[in-house]
Amino acid sequence: MSTVSVVVPCFNEQEVLPLFYDAITKVAADMKARYDVDFEVIFVNDGSRDRTLSIIKEFADKDDRVRYVSFSRNFGKEAAIYAGLEHSTGDFVSLMDADLQDPPELLDKMYRGIVEDGHDCVATCRSTRKGEPPIRSFFARCFYRLINKISKANIVDGARDYRLMKRSMVDAILNMKEYNRFSKGIFGWVGFDIEWIAYENVERAAGQTKWSFWKLFSYSLEGIVAFSTAPLAIASVFGILMCFAALLFLIFVFVKTLVFGDPVAGYPSLICVILFIGGIQLLCLGIIGQYLAKMYLETKKRPIYIVKEEK
C-alpha cells in the first residue's frame, strides 16, 4: 500500500490550523476509501510566535498520522519546505500551505494524474491574477518573462508551490542542497514530467499573509541571482558599448579640432559623461557584490534549518 505525505509549512497559523486539519483528514479518509492510500501529515513549525506549535502537538497526540518538525527560529518557507521533504517518508509527497489557499480536495485529482496518467508530478498554478493589485501583477509578469529568458530553470508564471510529487522527484530536490533556496526555480530545474492544473485563486481562510510588495520584490531578485548568471555579463556589454562610443567621440573631437580649432569648452558634457560612466560602474559592482554575497553564504555551508523538537 502506498503512502502520501503532506508537508505543511506553518508560520503563525493558529487561526487556520484547526480548519486545515479538518479539511485534510476529510480528504485522507475519502482517498483511503477510494484508492486505499495511507496518509502522513508533516507540519513544519517555522519559528511561530503564537500557539501554532501547541495546536500541532494536539493533532499529533490524538492522530498518529501527524508528525511535526519545529525549528529553533523562523528560517523561512523555503527552509520549511526542505525540512518537510527531508522528513517525509511517503511514496508521494505533497506541499501544501496551511491557509487553505491550496484546496486539499485537489489531491484526489493530483493522485490520479500520477498513478493513472503516469506523470511524475502534478502541480498547480493560478489561472488568473484577479484580485491582486495591478502593480503587483505587472511586476510579476515582467519577472517571469525575464527569468525565463536568462535562466535554464523553467519557471511557470503563477505557479504555486502546491503539488504532488513522486519520490524520485523529491529525492532530486533534496539533492539540491544550496543554502539560498528559490523553490520555484528548483522545482523547474530538476525537470521531470509535470502536469499543470490551473485554478482560480482562493483567499486565505484566516490569518494574515506574510508577503509585502518589497518582500516579493527582493525575493524575485534572489530568484534571478540563484538561477542565472546573465546579470554578470552586463558589465561586459556596457564596457563594449562604451568603448565603441568613446571611439566615435574621439574621431568627432579630432575632426572638429582640425576644422574649427579648439576653443576651451565642454565642461557640462564632460561631467555628464563622468557621472554616467561612474553610475554604470557602481551598478556593475553592485551586481557582482550580489553574487559574491550569495557565494559567501554558500561557502559557509550553514545548515538550511535547525530543529528544536520533532515527532
Ligand code: UDP
Ligand atoms: N510560511 C512559513 N514561513 C514563513 C512564511 C510563511 O512557513 O516565514 C508558510 C505559511 O505558514 C503558509 C505558507 O508558508 O503555510 C504560505 O504563506 P502565506 O500564506 O503567508 O503566503 P501567500 O499565500 O500569501 O503567498
Ligand code: MG
Ligand atoms: Mg497563503
